[in-house]
Amino acid sequence: MFGTNGSAGIAVTDPTKQEEIYRALETLKKDELGWKKSVESFIGPHKPPPEEQFLLLQVIEDFLNKRYHSSNSQDVAIIRNFLLHYTKTSRSSPEDQPVFLTNKMAHIFSLVFAADFPERWSTFFNDLFFNDNITDRKIAFFYLKVLLAVDVEVVNRDIQRTKLESDRNIKIKDAMREICINEIAKSWLSIANSLSGDDVIQCLILENIASYVDWIELDLVANDYVMTYIISKFQNSATSEAATSAVCGLLEKGMPAEKKVGLALTIMAVLRNSGLLTVNDNNDEDEVTRVGSLVNTLGLVLLDVQNK
Structure with a gap:
């Protein structure tokens, strides 16, 4: 070969x-x-x-x-065993594989998920991740990468889709809400708490929240536990940008005007009380940019509500 x-x-x-x-x-x-x-x-x-x-x-x-969408059961089993084999062997490997390979494999997982979930493989996340130690660093890293790849394949609105793909993606999201999204949301905090000192993992969790908040139930993110976690990540320069994206994603989430105003005011108060909406001469460029992004998003959200 x-x-x-x-x-x-x-x-x-x-x-x-x-x-x-x-x-x-x-x-x-x-x-x-x-x-x-x-x-x-x-x-x-x-x-x-x-x-x-x-x-x-x-x-x-x-x-x-x-060709996979029309595969017979034997070929489906080969692909499934391939994914199961990868998750089993990668976590026991003494060395981390290159990022380019991890990203490609995460994309492969997302393609199988999009093709098989929920009809052919409703237990996708259970079989590949949840039945294992999800807080193990290697498993958590790849799992979070797969979730981001699934978002690109199924959810991301910046990608043009055919009607067939759009209809498929709606069904997948509905099935995820029913079958596994609660478990996924819980896993973010479990991983965050277990690997609290790992900035790479923390950024991936925040990126997941920013990506998924647009279509999952608001209460899965807008709660005391998750919001406290997100706000705490503003204190670390390595995670503050990802935390900003998570807050902005939450603020931009579609919801009734009254609910959005209440959420925006609550978040604004939390950010202000934490000193995250002010700048001074000692702040560096990244800090000023972060505050500007938060203030800009808050302002646009409130203007959007007023114009409706």
Whole structure:
């Protein structure tokens, strides 16, 4: 298949072999069994290096995008076992894999989720994450990445969708509200409390809240526990930007005018009492930008309500 310098196949790390790699990749995508070969190579006893894994995932991604929706039960089982195998082996690996590979795999998970949930795999999150130790750092990191990838695949309004995709996404969100969104919201605080000193994880949690708050039940975020958590993250320069995004996402959430005014005034009071809406000569540029973003969002929200 592919290979690294000194290995059989095409040396994927050789910059002079890019055209050859592209041809081999396209050939594998067109091969009806190419995706199965890629899965077998990915999970085989001789794990390929990250660069080759990335190419194999591109083949699997192509299959998921083009042919997976009409797959038979055997092929569905192969993909499901592939995901289960990945979650099992990645958490026990002594080394963290490259971010580019984690992001690609999270995208693969999101494609399977969008295709299978809820009809073919209603227990997706239970089987892959909730039945395990969700507060383990490696599991939590990938889980939060998958949630963000699901948001891009299913929810993100900045991406143009076909009517078929939009209808599918509405059904998925409705099913998530019924089946798993409460558990997902609870998991954010569980992970936050267990990995409180990990700024990367904390930022991912805040990014999740900012992404999901637009369509989940307001009470899952606008409560004492979550708001206290978000406000506390303004005190850390590493997490303050993500905390700002979470608050702005909450303020921009669609809701009746009366409810939005009450929420905006409550958040404004909390921010003011915490000293998060004032600046002075000692504040750096990032701090001024953060305060400006909060004040701007609060103002726009109140103006929007007034104009309705």
